[in-house]
Amino acid sequence: MADKQFKKKISDALDNNVLRGALGRFGDTYITAREKAYEGYDFPSIRENIVKVKSYAASHLDEMIDQFEKAATARGAKVFRAATGEDVKKYISELAKRQGVKHIVKSKSMASEEILLNKALMAEGIDVQETDLGEWILQLAGQHPSHMVMPAIHMTKEEVADIFSGHLQRLSQPVITELVKTARVELRKKFLEADMGISGANMAIAETGTLMMVTNEGNARLTSTLPRVHVFLVGIEKLVPKFEDATHILQALPRSATAQQITSYVTMVTGPTPAYYEDGSVKDKEFHIILMDNGRRKMYNDPKFKKTFQCIRCASCLNVCPAFQLVGGHVYGHIYTGGIGTILTNFLNSENDAKNPQNLCLQCGKCAEVCPGNLDIPEMILELRNRMGEKQGLPFTQKFALDVVSNRRLFHSLLRVASKAQKPFTKGQPVIRHLPLFLSGMTEKKSLPAVADIPFRDVFKTIKQDVKKPKGKIAFYSGCLIDFVYPRIGEGVISALNEKGYEVVFPEGQSCCGAPATYMGDRTNARKLAIMNIEALNAESVDYVVSACPTCTHALKDSFQELVEDDPGLAARAAELSRKSFDFSKLLSDLGGLEPGGDGVPLKVTYHDSCHLKRKMGVYAEQRKLLSDTAGVELIEMKESDRCCGFAGSYSIKFPELSEPILERKLNNIEATRAKVVAVDCPGCLMQISGGLDKRNPNIKVVHTAELLFEKRKKNSKKN
Amino acid sequence: MANARSAELYDGFKAKLEAVSGECYRVETEEEAGKLIGTILKDKGVQNVALLEGEVSKKGNFAQQLKFMNIDVMSDNFRKVTPDAQAGITQVSYAIAELGTLVQADDDANVDQRLCSTLVPIHVAVIRTEKLLPSLAETMSTIHRLPRIPGFVGFITGPSRTSDIERVLTIGVHGPQQLIVVFVD
Numbered sequence: 001m002a003d004k005q006f007k008k009k010i011s012d013a014l015d016n017n018v019l020r021g022a023l024g025r026f027g028d029t030y031i032t033a034r035e036k037a038y039e040g041y042d043f044p045s046i047r048e049n050i051v052k053v054k055s056y057a058a059s060h061l062d063e064m065i066d067q068f069e070k071a072a073t074a075r076g077a078k079v080f081r082a083a084t085g086e087d088v089k090k091y092i093s094e095l096a097k098r099q100g101v102k103h104i105v106k107s108k109s110m111a112s113e114e115i116l117l118n119k120a121l122m123a124e125g126i127d128v129q130e131t132d133l134g135e136w137i138l139q140l141a142g143q144h145p146s147h148m149v150m151p152a153i154h155m156t157k158e159e160v161a162d163i164f165s166g167h168l169q170r171l172s173q174p175v176i177t178e179l180v181k182t183a184r185v186e187l188r189k190k191f192l193e194a195d196m197g198i199s200g201a202n203m204a205i206a207e208t209g210t211l212m213m214v215t216n217e218g219n220a221r222l223t224s225t226l227p228r229v230h231v232f233l234v235g236i237e238k239l240v241p242k243f244e245d246a247t248h249i250l251q252a253l254p255r256s257a258t259a260q261q262i263t264s265y266v267t268m269v270t271g272p273t274p275a276y277y278e279d280g281s282v283k284d285k286e287f288h289i290i291l292m293d294n295g296r297r298k299m300y301n302d303p304k305f306k307k308t309f310q311c312i313r314c315a316s317c318l319n320v321c322p323a324f325q326l327v328g329g330h331v332y333g334h335i336y337t338g339g340i341g342t343i344l345t346n347f348l349n350s351e352n353d354a355k356n357p358q359n360l361c362l363q364c365g366k367c368a369e370v371c372p373g374n375l376d377i378p379e380m381i382l383e384l385r386n387r388m389g390e391k392q393g394l395p396f397t398q399k400f401a402l403d404v405v406s407n408r409r410l411f412h413s414l415l416r417v418a419s420k421a422q423k424p425f426t427k428g429q430p431v432i433r434h435l436p437l438f439l440s441g442m443t444e445k446k447s448l449p450a451v452a453d454i455p456f457r458d459v460f461k462t463i464k465q466d467v468k469k470p471k472g473k474i475a476f477y478s479g480c481l482i483d484f485v486y487p488r489i490g491e492g493v494i495s496a497l498n499e500k501g502y503e504v505v506f507p508e509g510q511s512c513c514g515a516p517a518t519y520m521g522d523r524t525n526a527r528k529l530a531i532m533n534i535e536a537l538n539a540e541s542v543d544y545v546v547s548a549c550p551t552c553t554h555a556l557k558d559s560f561q562e563l564v565e566d567d568p569g570l571a572a573r574a575a576e577l578s579r580k581s582f583d584f585s586k587l588l589s590d591l592g593g594l595e596p597g598g599d600g601v602p603l604k605v606t607y608h609d610s611c612h613l614k615r616k617m618g619v620y621a622e623q624r625k626l627l628s629d630t631a632g633v634e635l636i637e638m639k640e641s642d643r644c645c646g647f648a649g650s651y652s653i654k655f656p657e658l659s660e661p662i663l664e665r666k667l668n669n670i671e672a673t674r675a676k677v678v679a680v681d682c683p684g685c686l687m688q689i690s691g692g693l694d695k696r697n698p699n700i701k702v703v704h705t706a707e708l709l710f711e712k713r714k715k716n717s718k719k720n
Numbered sequence: 721m722a723n724a725r726s727a728e729l730y731d732g733f734k735a736k737l738e739a740v741s742g743e744c745y746r747v748e749t750e751e752e753a754g755k756l757i758g759t760i761l762k763d764k765g766v767q768n769v770a771l772l773e774g775e776v777s778k779k780g781n782f783a784q785q786l787k788f789m790n791i792d793v794m795s796d797n798f799r800k801v802t803p804d805a806q807a808g809i810t811q812v813s814y815a816i817a818e819l820g821t822l823v824q825a826d827d828d829a830n831v832d833q834r835l836c837s838t839l840v841p842i843h844v845a846v847i848r849t850e851k852l853l854p855s856l857a858e859t860m861s862t863i864h865r866l867p868r869i870p871g872f873v874g875f876i877t878g879p880s881r882t883s884d885i886e887r888v889l890t891i892g893v894h895g896p897q898q899l900i901v902v903f904v905d
Contacts, residue, residue: 022886022887025887026887075871131894132884133882133884133885133893134882134884134885137884137885150883150884150887151884152884152885153887155885155886156886157885157886160885176885176886176888176890177890179885180882180885180890180892180893181892183893184892184893184894187894188803188839188894191894192803208869210869210873216880216881216882216883216893217880217881217882217884217893217894217895218838218880218893218894218895218896219893219894221834221838221874221894221895222838222839222894222895224872225831225834225835225838225872243860243863243864243869244857244860244861244864246860247856247857247860250856250860251856258883261736261819261820261877262819262821262856262875262877263877264740264876264877264878264879264880264881264895265874265875265876265877265880265895266821266874266875267872267873267874267875268869268872268873268874268875269871269872270868270869270870270871270872270873271871272871273829273831273871273872274828274829274830274831274871275831276799276831280799282831
């Protein structure tokens with residue numbers, strides 16, 4: 001759980017209108033600008049190529065390093081392998097001393113930020129100058145970057161003008177073109193007097209010993225042209241096997257990072273190049289390359305994190321992250337920010353530093369969708385969360401709630417008690433707070449549903465299934481929300497599947513899918529629930545298992561398998577369950593959809609995509625077709641339909657201050673469509689969005705696809 | 721056929737370059753190139769220029785033509801002159817139609833090539849039209865096929881730019897504020 005100090009940082013960031021403004025503007029335009037930059041290019045195949053070359057380099061790391069060293073040395077470079085940041089600092093300090101270096105210019109290097117190189121060199125009395133405009137502003141302000149690609153995105157022109165005025169002892173006006181001009185003039189002097197340049201690289205080519213830099217301002221060109229000594233500081237993850245492999249990364253990096261077709265400059269340096277010396281002579285420069293480990297190997301040797309080698313540091317994961325967009329980079333606390341930053345911090349700084357920021361991940365998966373390196377960042381964050389949970393244990397209240405949930409009888413009887421006890425309060429003070437944590441978000445802007453009078457497991461017994469000559473049998477996995485809060489969704493599911501000629505059974509022994517435990521880092525309880533459900537659902541006895549909650553479906557299809565992989569008997573059963581499990585809309589669509597029908601009464605419907613259904617299962621067209629095929633339904637697409645609604649299970653309780661603005665954006669997009677109904681396929685999204693609309697615009701209803709189909713068609717059958 | 725192909729590549733290049741605030745021209749002879757450059761620089765009020773002589777500029781008598789138009793031509797001692805020169809003229813090795821990108825890939829990693837194209841506020845790049853390559857991928861393989869990868873390979877796409885303050889695009893940071901490309905058939 002996030003600690004107090006961390007919470008304070010979040011509230012400060014949320015109160016910072018400047019930050020919200022700049023990040024918000026960028027986030028709003030980034031997604032469409034990125035799409036435009038990729039127009040005419042096949043992102044999945046570019047991504048596949050990147051994965052191919054980077055994963056090859058990752059699994060042949062020693063070979064890559066040897067090859068690179070050999071090739072670079074053959075061209076006259078001096079290559080140093082640094083195990084730690086301390087080794088790097090020592091090497092550069094000694095080199096600077098040996099070469100009589102007084103002035104250093106740096107072009108952007110996150111690796112140098114990571115080890116606080118400037119501080120060490122300045123302590124030696126050397127003048128160190130950042131030359132990337134954003135980095136220079138931060139250096140003058142004494143801050144760290146808040147974003148890998150746009151380090152000073154959190155600052156306004158007014159703040160920059162103040163910083164310049166203070167530094168230059170003359171007034172700078174807050175006019176961006178003037179500020180840029182000032183930077184050009186001031187830094188030009190530094191470039192011309194520098195005797196050492198330090199730069200990072202975006203790629204290091206093993207085959208040729210070439211270093212590549214992708215930049216816009218021209219500072220990397222000057223850094224590698226003017227000073228007589230040049231040091232490249234490169235993390236070992238920058239290695240790429242062949243020269244032409246760089247093509248794939250060059251195709252993706254500018255498009256994903258800043259939505260450019262290509263940056264103004266791409267600079268490729270192979271070995272020392274000629275430079276002017278003070279006496280006016282032109283000779284090859286003193287040229288050093290430092291390949292830095294600093295915790296990276298440990299990360300790449302970890303099977304769950306090996307893929308981080310495929311990261312090309314474009315920061316598109318930050319740009320699409322709903323949480324990052326609200327709080328910015330500094331809340332993450334260390335050099336690397338956002339989702340990928342949390343993982344890097346864990347390995348390159350310390351596990352402790354990643355403890356708070358890992359909580360910020362909503363698990364919405366948008367970052368994984370746009371990642372050119374095909375990293376599943378949310379899965380990795382979840383792995384960190386689980387490891388932390390195992391190591392440190394969860395706080396008592398969380399642990400207690402999860403223990404209750406994993407005891408089916410206790411959990412279910414509590415829910416039944418809740419449905420009675422809430423009666424006097426249902427509006428205003430919902431007793432739903434007795435539910436496990438993931439249901440008990442108390443926020444001002446959201447109302448909560450009541451626990452149903454009769455849970456679905458009891459309703460089920462009263463449903464008459466009229467299926468003549470059934471084609472087969474389907475087990476319905478309801479999940480907690482449908483069982484105890486939204487039983488009507490279950491009725492819709494059964495009606496539709498009956499129409500398709502299937503008999504539906506409800507295995508009584510089923511319980512919570514374990515998602516709350518999984519997402520809070522409690523693998524023990526998650527595993528307990530996985531086994532309970534694998535046994536209860538007994539997939540061997542049915543044709544399909546259907547769920548109408550994508551989070552549950554994801555658990556049935558993927559999480560259970562992972563949780564029991566160490567037990568061959570259970571693993572086989574989990575595999576069978578995974579194979580047979582489908583989310584409602586997907587299964588109904590695979591079975592051929594419904595017969596033409598619907599009451600024909602005009603109804604404007606907009607659709608909200610659940611993160612798990614769209615991104616974990618790739619289901620987004622099926623339910624839209626089911627809805628549009630229903631007479632009367634007019635489907636109107638909302639803006640950002642696949643953007644997270646902010647529920648994210650326990651997230652809305654841990655971070656109501658973040659969950660609320662994320663929800664608000666969703667509500668704005670919904671209202672803009674003028675639809676009367678929001679269709680969803682996830683009961684969690686349903687609860688979140690209807691809770692928000694209930695307070696703000698009660699005329700708009702949120703309905704699960706299964707229930708909407710049921711309602712629209714039931715009326716029809718009455719008429720006939 | 722060959723002409724139609726090069727026209728197509730040129731048009732593609734021009735559109736891409738103009739989209740990133742670069743200027744693009746095409747002339748038939750070296751002589752015309754010199755004249756065009758002189759006129760453009762005059763128009764921009766340029767009084768002196770750092771000229772790194774190349775095969776095209778020599779053939780086209782750039783130095784003479786520019787001097788004739790009252791532009792001061794500096795063609796050596798570049799480390800001293802480029803920080804204050806108003807413009808720089810260099811010949812580049814390739815251009816990429818797909819992106820509107822110029823490629824500097826001198827075999828000797830000539831430092832003057834870089835000074836004359838980076839320190840000056842206006843960079844005029846001259847290139848043979850036949851050096852226009854269709855795509856990034858083909859450019860990478862062309863460079864790879866050279867006897868060895870040149871010590872310095874620079875891709876240039878438009879003038880230098882930044883969006884580091886408030887995400888507002890501003891042209892001209894450490895590199896040139898203007899980029900003029902002249903193709904010579």
